[in-house]
Amino acid sequence: MARLGQAQAQLGRDGAAAAEAAEGKQADAHRYPVYPACVSWARARCDGRGIAGKSELSNPLGLGAALPFGVFYARVKIAVYAAEGWLGSAGVYAVAALSGLQDLDAITMSLARLFTQGSLDGEVALRAILLAALVNNAVKAGLGFFGERRMGAALALALLPGALLAWWALG
Known part of the structure; x- marks a missing residue:
């Protein structure tokens, strides 16, 4: 559940409804069609400390x-x-x-x-x-x-x- 909480925090206050929808509860999934996918992605990327694989800057002209x-x-x-x-x-x-x-x-x-x-x-x-x-x-x-x-x-x-x-x- 800690990972779910981190994913919800990353997605903002509407992430809670989407997370419930992703868990199979009857929330407002029809109103937020993108959120369940975002929650699933965020949950897959979470480790014990938060979102894994922080982005590194690279040369945009490379x-x-x-x-x-x-x-x-x-x-x-x-x-x-x-x-x-x-x-x-x-x-x-x-x-x-x-x-x-x-x-x-x-x-x-x-x-x-x-x-x-x-x-x-x-x-x-x-x-x-x-x-x-x-x-x-x-x-x-x-x-x-x-x-x-x-x-x-x-x-x-x-x-x-x-x-x-x-x-x-x-x-």
Whole structure:
């Protein structure tokens, strides 16, 4: 039970309801679909002193950080080329939204490259980048909400209106 208490402390005050749901009790599991997974992960990572495997800082410009980004960038670039060829601008928007779930850099560089090569309209590229930013901001606000409701609300109030306003301005 000590490990369960540590996991609950790590997840905040709403972690208690999720921990009860993870233990099989009828708590508000339907309201917090991510929490049972987080509690399970935290419980698996706990040792006697708390969360095991503390993160160490590493060089963000090193090969270990650059290689995964390069692979992601290549995948996004191929997906944008394929989607634009098969589905037109709707495909570009779909890839932008999916890419925005993870990162903005790869989709921005891919679309800028397509635009400078002349194979993509500037308005489509701009809308796709804004869509990716909107999705990325929504993901950040959602993650903040699942961590702490007030944090999620603050992130949503800070990030989403600007992205929605930019999207509306292009309308």
